[in-house]
Amino acid sequence: MDSSAPILQATNLHKRYGATTALDEVSFSLYPGEVCGLLGENGAGKSTLVKVLSGIVIPDAGEIILDRLPYHPRNILDAKAAGLSTAFQELSLIPTLSVAVNLFLPKPKVNALRLVSMRSLEEEASAILNQYGITGVSPSALIGDLPLAARQRIEIVRAMLQNPRVLLLDEPTAALSEREWLFGLVDGLIARGTSILYVTHRLDEVRRLCKRCIMLRNGKKVLEASTAGMTDDDVFSKMAGRSVVESYPVRESSINDSAPPVLEVRHISAARVNEISFAVRRGEVLGVVALEGQGQSALFKALVGLTPLKQGHLVVDGKRVVIRSPRAARVAGLVLVPEERKSEGIFNDLSTAANISIPIINQAASFDFIRGKRERRLVERGAALVDLHSRYLPPNIDALSGGNQQKAILARSLLTEPKCLLLFDPTRGVDVGTKYNIYRVIRTFVREGGAALFYSTELDELVHLCDRCIVIYRGTVVAEVSEKELSPHVLLSLAAGHASEATQSMITANSRNGTSR
């Protein structure tokens, strides 16, 4: 076999969703036995490309040649049959079924009666788990009972099972988890001639694994080069059109210690939250750092009353409050900007303006009748706070990009005049320009006397935006990092609870690069 001919060749792939072009004449090649990185901001088109290659989405135009044959998959099975397998970012495992069953979906082996024998399935699964170095997982365990890290491994192993010619790994290392195991597998696969398209936004992983990488931006391919000579700055400026140094607003401390803390959390416990205490001062942005699934989501939900407190209480502005629902939280001055924008944030049947005005719509009404002009003024005031152009206000909010939607949600939150903003990963899935906007909004808010609790999975954001950080591990606060000590690798090591071998190597990798993303 001619090893210089590409195993996968995509030509002018094009996909439009209404007025948005997700993939714009994207062409690239993948060679046998190589790992090629696929980089790009959220919204750049990475996930659409993955879906097109996996057979989930049919492109409007373009050709793909896989292993010298035309490749037009209409579903996952077609892709697998042609030799392409995908480990998805949104895990494709079924939580209520066992590991063994999941490994062999969609077509587990059947006997002569067309029945699946659980026992033989589990035996096979056991062998596979051993082969791939997954320990401590029983083949009969339900996926839903396993920790996220284990689930991710199974997702990856499943994609490797049929010895694909091409393997797509979509963000295979979820935020800050152990990675050496994966790197070992990748090395093994390449030695056998498999090609890997490695989708990530972490440059250190690209440097470790990939000789070449491709970058998408706004649906177009903007870079295809070898990783050897790339600096971080090169990459970031290509990704965003803006150099990395300028991407954070200058942070001047506006912390007001003479007033009581805006929010005091005293020994609260709730589901997955074990006795947490901290305080957010007026004018402060308090960061929250945690690995995936350590209780941070539960903490935020408990703070606004979405889940009940088992013990402890909250003090807002020096006064003790009881918060049993987000409504009560809003009255007390706490507003949550939620994790899942699409399902918990926006009302996707309403216009952007209606989305912004909804919690305080009563202010724009007399005797319950909404006054159009008053609502318009209210909404425009909110939009101005977040730099959202007024032309985005009339259309349905689901016509807007993720970044603009997030701005709208922020505008809504700000209009309720909160004392403390609780922001859960607010820049996830948001383009770089909007991120900068959001940072500015947060700092302006705290400068004018507010306070913010800010959780993010991007260490850079935490380091540059926050005055202080608390580290959460297994549902408790394990450390507090002051402004002087704030740095990505300090946060990372504290977040992991205790330095393990894997974390050490990650720290060394990070310090080699200077930043981690």
Next chain:
Amino acid sequence: MSQSTRGQRRPIPSSAFAALLYGIMFAIYLLYSPSAITLAGITDLLNNTIVLAIAAAGLTLVILTAELDLSSVGVIAVTNVIVATVSTKVPGGAFITLILVCLIGLLVGLINGWLVAFLGLQSLAATLGTMIACQGVALLILEAPGGEVAAFIMNRLTDTVFGFMPVAGLILLLAVAGWLLFRRTRLGIAIYAVGTDALAARLSGLNVKATKWLAFGLAGMAYGLAGYMLGAQTGTGDPRISNSFLLYVFAAVAIGGTPLGGGRGGVIGSVVGAGILTVMQKLLFAVGVAEFYTNIFNGVIMIVAILFGNLSAILSLRQKAIMSQHRDGQLVPN
């Protein structure tokens, strides 16, 4: 019920709570009606249960895929009147009618499935439409209750075989056995997968649409069979649909531990649930509750059934939580 958890202590499935409840109810019923424990009594009880049980079994398949199906009473009406009009007129009528009603039920079910899975219509509204249309068809076939069911069907199917096994009981056993096998087929596994997380199922390579389509189809066939058995029980055809019966079918599924959200539960629980509701009705009758209270009873019992179903699901989940070894901070998807 979750897939087998060999090597781990299995949590109590929620259908076990239903079985427990059935035992209690039956015991109380026995107090009022001592003859219930005789062969004749058991045969009678099973005869009363079977229509609801088969209908509930069918509905379970659809609910497992996280969809709803209101058409059961419509299909039962159609197939019931067909049994009452055709079975006496055709030689070998019993058997031919059986094939016919299964086919009709399958057809209606596949139409439902096509509307919901392939055209993407919301299942509540779409099956409401087919239910009404089916009732219309039933009325066209038979304008008013009447007709006559072949003697063979009426007599033999409500009787016993081998001297001790009620035919209804045999049918139920076959249904349960069939279900235990079906659960281990690829389609059975797919139904659970699709109901739990349709997106993950699709990314895993399962054909979500085809799975739902087939689930509706099989459910329709079950409804057809239920209408056939109704003919056996009543001896006549009735084109009218009963809102109460529709409530009962859902109540049976709910009591049996299959939540309406899909992905969990099973046919066995629904069959037990049907048994519970039947015993309860007979109990009320034996106690002497006036008949026009039955409507109120039907309404209330439905609500209680859902609450009970929720309760047993919560208890079952809590059991799992206590027994589970790994716990990270992540909310367990469910």
Next chain:
Amino acid sequence: MNDILTRSLVSSRTFKPETLTALLVLLGAVLMMLAMKVLNPGFGSVQQIAAILTTSIFLVVAAYGQGLVILLGGIDLSIGVVMSIAGMMIAGLTNGSNEALTWALPVTLISCTAIGLLNGLGVAFLKIPPFIMTLANGTAFFGVALGITAGSSQRTVAPALQVLMSAQIGGIPVPIVLIGWFLVAGSVLQSRTTEGRKIYAIGSSLAAARVAGLPIEALTIAAYGVSGLCAAIAGLLLAGYSSSATLDMGDPFLMPTIAAVVIGGACVTGGRGLYFGTFAGAIFLSALSTIITVLSLSQGWRNIIQGGIIIIALILQTKQWYLLSIVNRQLPGKQSLDGVLPQNSEV
């Protein structure tokens, strides 16, 4: 995703697509009647049209409540029973005279609203699925009514109600004037009040409504209460029109309320839909019903057509945005948002 973007293109500035749907439905009703006229020249006299509009009032009123509940993402299957109960109550309490009307009217309305509120409580607090809660509740109260009336029917209704349904203002039957007022009032209440706006939001995304702190339970209970109230009013009017009441007189109206809402373009999962659409759907179904009667079709055919219409309306709805975006693009004065929605908002 295609329809999401096209939906945005048409949602601003020009007609809302739902308005267009409503107009199309009304057009459909007219076309249907014209077709009937062709087949049957005797059809379509002024009196007949007036009768169609007059008898549409029951559906116009009852479907408003159904529409509100569907907007929340629920459904109300107790409307038929509540209509019957209201009719029986007013007939039984007034017993053919106007004296008791002043207190019988509020008592009836309040009782039926209470049934609706009970529905709301079950859905909001017990988390019982709406179709089960309303069906169960309706069945139970039907049993109560059955017990109280001991099955007897045929009561006589206060003359005032009968007069209301048959009187005329300036040559136009009172009911027709009433539906006009109801359309305006209903639309305003649904689309222009804060409660209505919040109901749209809750129906659009329950989780987001919770995070935003909207009064979900209160509005749910209120919506079902309003549905009960509307069913009661419809029942009263029906009793006045029929000059008597029976315990099953509301049954034929339940499915049509759902059909009217669906035909009118509302989304059954909630969050979208104008009352104008439901109103148009009610008129359409009223016309259809009259045509079916004129054609002497049996009950069986009536059911088949009804079921078929619901399904067809549902199918058309999925194509709705696509079709309407084509129509809307032809209208003048529409501002295109193409190119106005960049991914980056760097300004």
